[in-house]
Amino acid sequence: MSEQIFGIHGAALELRSQRMGVLASNIANAATPGYKARDIDFNAALEARMLRQRGTSTEVSGPALVYRSPTMPALDGNTVELGREQVAFAENALAYSATLSFVQGKVNTITRALKGE
Amino acid sequence: MPDRAPMTLFSLTERAMQAQMVRMNVATSNLANAGSVSSTEDGAYRPIRAVFATELDRASGLASVTSSELVRSEVAPTRRYDPAHPLADADGHVWEAPVDESAEMVEIMESARQYQNLVQALQTAKQLMLETLRSN
Numbered sequence: 001m002s003e004q005i006f007g008i009h010g011a012a013l014e015l016r017s018q019r020m021g022v023l024a025s026n027i028a029n030a031a032t033p034g035y036k037a038r039d040i041d042f043n044a045a046l047e048a049r050m051l052r053q054r055g056t057s058t059e060v061s062g063p064a065l066v067y068r069s070p071t072m073p074a075l076d077g078n079t080v081e082l083g084r085e086q087v088a089f090a091e092n093a094l095a096y097s098a099t100l101s102f103v104q105g106k107v108n109t110i111t112r113a114l115k116g117e
Numbered sequence: 118m119p120d121r122a123p124m125t126l127f128s129l130t131e132r133a134m135q136a137q138m139v140r141m142n143v144a145t146s147n148l149a150n151a152g153s154v155s156s157t158e159d160g161a162y163r164p165i166r167a168v169f170a171t172e173l174d175r176a177s178g179l180a181s182v183t184s185s186e187l188v189r190s191e192v193a194p195t196r197r198y199d200p201a202h203p204l205a206d207a208d209g210h211v212w213e214a215p216v217d218e219s220a221e222m223v224e225i226m227e228s229a230r231q232y233q234n235l236v237q238a239l240q241t242a243k244q245l246m247l248e249t250l251r252s253n
Contacts, residue, residue, distance in 0.1 A: 013249075018178070020242055021126055025180040027238050028133030030231050031140070032169040032182050065178065082234060093241045097248070104252045 005110065009102040011049040015042060016096040018063055023089045026068075026080050033076035037068040039088065124174035124181060130239040132172065132181040137232045139184040140167040144224040151216035154197075156204040161194035162214035164221075 006013075019040040029035040045063040070079040122128070147164040155161040170185040192215040200209030 020245070021129070021177065021179045024126055024129060024238050024242065025178075027231075027234055028129055029169075029171055029180055029182050030234070031137075031227070032171050035171050035180070035182075038180075063178075082231075086234070089238055089241065093245060096245050100245070100249055100252065107252070 006103055006106055008046070008050060009099050009106070011053065012046060013096065013099045013103055015040065015045050015049065015063060016092060016099055019092050020089070020096065022065070023085055023092060026085045027089065030080045030082055033078055035078050035080060037080045037085070038065050039068055040064065041066050124177050124179045126239070126242050129179050129181040130235050132183055133235050134232060136169055136182045136184045137228050137235070141225055141228045143167045143187060144221045144228065147216050148218060148221045150214050151218050153214045154202065154204055154211040156206050156211065158194055158212050161212040163189040163192060163194070164216050165189055
């Protein structure tokens with residue numbers, strides 16, 4: 001039901017929230033030896049979600065996690081680059097806000113229709 | 118993970134902040150002990166280092182960090198000839214703690230920076246969560 005109302009935005013909001021967690025994990029592990037930075041391939045993950053919603057694919061899987069390839073690998077095997085993570089986090093937060101306002105718009109529309117204003 | 122509660126963004130950041138805190142305390146202890154002397158080689162202070170390890174929560178895919186152990190570094194203390202020193206041994210030597218002050222300062226600065234980063238990320242995430250909650 002909620003998938004019909006919110007369309008792509010519901011799925012996108014959930015994915016953005018998941019990606020925020022993954023990026024926060026990277027930031028938390030900035031000093032852990034051997035930690036490999038991960039990220040969600042947003043386009044691929046959203047595509048998979050939409051295919052599943054339309055029923056063309058029944059494949060149930062988590063979001064497509066990919067390892068980040070570092071610009072300069074560190075000696076301790078850690079591939080977190082703080083600058084990149086910060087930019088990705090900021091971009092993701094902005095996109096989350098944008099998606100959220102689309103969802104809010106949908107809710108407002110339906111509320112107004114229900115109230116009959 | 119000691120507690121079986123699912124990892125959230127908040128617990129993740131909290132753990133990471135704790136780990137950075139341990140790291141900073143350890144570096145400060147090293148700095149405090151810089152220049153301390155001992156009459157034996159084994160008695161001299163050796164710098165401590167926090168070892169970080171990833172803590173993966175399979176259910177949510179989030180990875181936090183914990184300082185799994187503290188190790189003493191295997192640096193040999195510096196032997197200094199100072200017969201007038203009250204702690205000097207029979208040959209007139211004292212053993213100085215091998216603390217590299219600039220390395221410790223860099224460690225503290227890096228730790229502070231990463232701590233700041235965590236706080237900022239948590240603030241942004243919290244703000245977004247509040248926005249989502251308040252939307253009507």
